[in-house]
Structure formats: structure tokens, C-alpha cells
Amino acid sequence: MTTAIHAESLGKNYRRNLPVSPGLRHALEEFVRSPMQSFRRQKDETFWALKDVSLDVREGEVLGLIGRNGAGKTTLLKILSRITQPTTGFAEIHGRVGSLLEVGTGFHPELSGRENAFLSGAILGMSKSYITRKFDEIVAFAELEKFIDTPVKHYSSGMYVRLAFAVAAHLEPEILLVDEVLAVGDINFQKKCLGKMGEVARQGRTVVLVSHQLNQIRRLCLRVVWVDDGQIRLNGNTHEVVSAYESAMARGESKASELPRIATQGRFVKWEIVEQSGGEDPHILNALGPTSVNFTVEVREPIRRGHHGIALFNQDRQLIWACSTDDVKLGVGTHILSHSFPMLPVRPGPYAWQVSLYDEGKQLDVWECTPELIVATQGYQHSSDQWNGLLNVPSRFATITREKT
Secondary structure, X not given: OOEEEEEEEEEEEEEOOOOOOOOHHHHHHHHHHOHHHHHHHHHOOEEEEEEEEEEEEEOOOEEEEEOOOOOOHHHHHHHHOOOOOOOEEEEEEOOOEEEEOOOOOOOOOOOEHHXXXXXXXXXXXXXXXXXXXXXXXXXXXXXXOOOOOOEXXXXXXXXXXXXXXXXXXXOOOOEEEEOHHHHHOOHHHHHHHHHHXXXXXXXXXEEEEEOOOHHHHHHHOOEEEEEEOOEEEEEEEHHHHHHHHHHHHHXXXXXXXXXXXXXXXXXXXXXXXXXXXXOOOOOEEOOOOOEEEEEEEEEOOOEEEEEEEEEEEEOOOOEXXXXXXXXXXXXXXXXXXXXXXXOOOEOOEEEEEEEEEEEOOEXXXXXXXXXXXXXXXXXXXXXXXXXXXOEOOOOOOOOOOOOOO
């Protein structure tokens, strides 16, 4: 497949907090008093917003970019859209680029919505007759019929976004770069934008989308790049990358270190998923279907009247499922406690297993299993985030017409 975007070793270095020059005499006096401090301050005046980023985006692909605020996502899009020049590396762009990076980017505040639409089209290389043919579609999509001849400086941020997206999507650039600005619009408009971006991709055009709304990323993108501290931390399948990101964010918020475990008679040492089709990581669930989860325990003294418990929690520490087994007998040695499920129909994201082992009422070990379980299955949830539940169950829909008797 043809490559639409090829970026190699991209880096962007910025200066920050540059002081006003004190003049030559004062600068020399300061250098004489503290030469090392002078040099040290000069080193602190620059930082790398992006460093050594290499990336290929295929023609017709919808690629998601995720990461914390300040991670470098917008800087990367600005380099790809030619708004910013990289400090190091280069980017090859094959096709016309339409970008929606900040509210009102590219609009002249004194011009009306109509005039800005024609100006944006001209910048993209469109003829006036072509823009005229598309104009009614643009206005209808943006829902700005009453305000299209009003100067955009009087628009709200939501109106700005609606017009900017409508122009960028309908004038058919071969590559569409979209930043988090879609969060400004209301829910219905966001749904329209997502549908339009899917339509753009089906037409063979390329979309690169930055969003903190991870359910949108899951629904729209087949591949996701996680940008962290100016570098690519993970690049791959949408559900795996998004779930790993959610897990990292959850750990960063709680920072709950593993509780000390005093286990002499028996101790859990590892866990893994077995008997699942596809996927190489034993801690990532890739598909809904028969699944077995094994927990390995080392027993140093015989367990005669054992009790084994297991529980599954989501990242908000909600209990999803739990069960227990009594009268477990284990001799000295290594044993596998295996749990088989017809499926684990929980929504994609990070989860935590907790397993326990007792003998005659005495606690032997309680383990918060590491690493976490990452569920990266296909999503079968409602298209609206507010109706997303805990379960992720595939279903079939049909209409049945009963004949009148």
C-alpha cells in the first residue's frame, strides 16, 4: 500500500524562559562572579518537544495519536502540516494536507464564514467552481446557515470548530490532520465528525487523529501511536496500545506499590492466559471466546484443607467477578490453578486479578497479580460513551414481522 506520510528521526527543540539581555558589562560581571551558573542557565533554556520520531502512515489509513498533555502530539501534527519546521529529521508528505489543529487556525477573523470557506479552498488548490459546488454541503454540515455571512470573529468556539471541520473534510484533501479540537463540539456534532472521518478514510484518504477520548479512538482507528515525553512509546493495534496507555495512566494515578507478602507455606509466582487464538503476550486478551487463565503457586508445606479465591477488578477498583473453591489439597511442589471461561466479555481496558490461598482458615498468600490483564478485544459497546457499560457482549439484531391472523 502507498505511503502517505513518511517521517524519519523528527525532532523539535524549543527555547523557553529567555531572559532579557542585561547588557555586555553586566553579563561579563555575572560571568566573572559565577561562570558555571551562567553556562548552566543557558543549557536550561532549551527543551526537546519531540525527539527521534520515525513514523509511516499508509494511504487510506486512520491513525490515532494518544498521550498525556505536553507529550508532543500537537508538535508532531504541526510539523506534518508544515506549520512548524523540525529541528532534526524530515517528513515526506504525499498529497494535499487539510489540518484542523487549533480553533480558528487558518481563518481570518474579519472575513465571514463564506469568505473563509472560499479562502481555505483556494489555499488547498481548489477552483472557485469546485468550492461553489461543495459550499451548500459545507454549510449544512456545519449547521451555520444563519451565520455564514457573519465575520468569524463573532463566532463561538463551537461554531469555529464546526465550520473549520466542515471545510477541511468537504474540500477533499488527501490527508486530514485533526487535533483534540473536536472536543469543543457537542456530542451530536462529534458523532457527525466521526462518521465523516470514517467516510473520508473509505474514500482512500488518510486521517491522523489526536484525541483524549479513547472510545472515539477505539471506534475509528485500526492503529494507534502512543507519544510519551516527545518519543514514540508504543505503536500497534488500537486495542492493545489504548489499553496499555489506560493501564499506565491508572498506575500513575494510584502509584500503589505491591503490598508486602509474607508467604512461607505457599506463594503465587506468576499468571498467564492460555488457550486463546492469536496474540503472543500471555497477559493480553485479544479475542472473545474460550479462555483459560493459569496461576502458578509454589507450595513448601502440604496444604490439606485449602481455600482458593479469585477476583477480577477494573481500573476503578470495581469488582467485576469473583469465586472461590474449598477443600483444595496440594502437596509440596509447583502447581497450576487453572480457571476456564467460555469467554471474558468485559469492555476493553486494564484489569487486575487478585488470587488468594488459605489452609485451615490460615492465610497463606494474597497476590495482586502483576502485570495487569489487558483486554484488547473488539468493542461491542454502544456508540455513545454515556451508554457504555461494564460488559462487552456481542449480539445479533433482527426484525421479525408477524403476519396478522
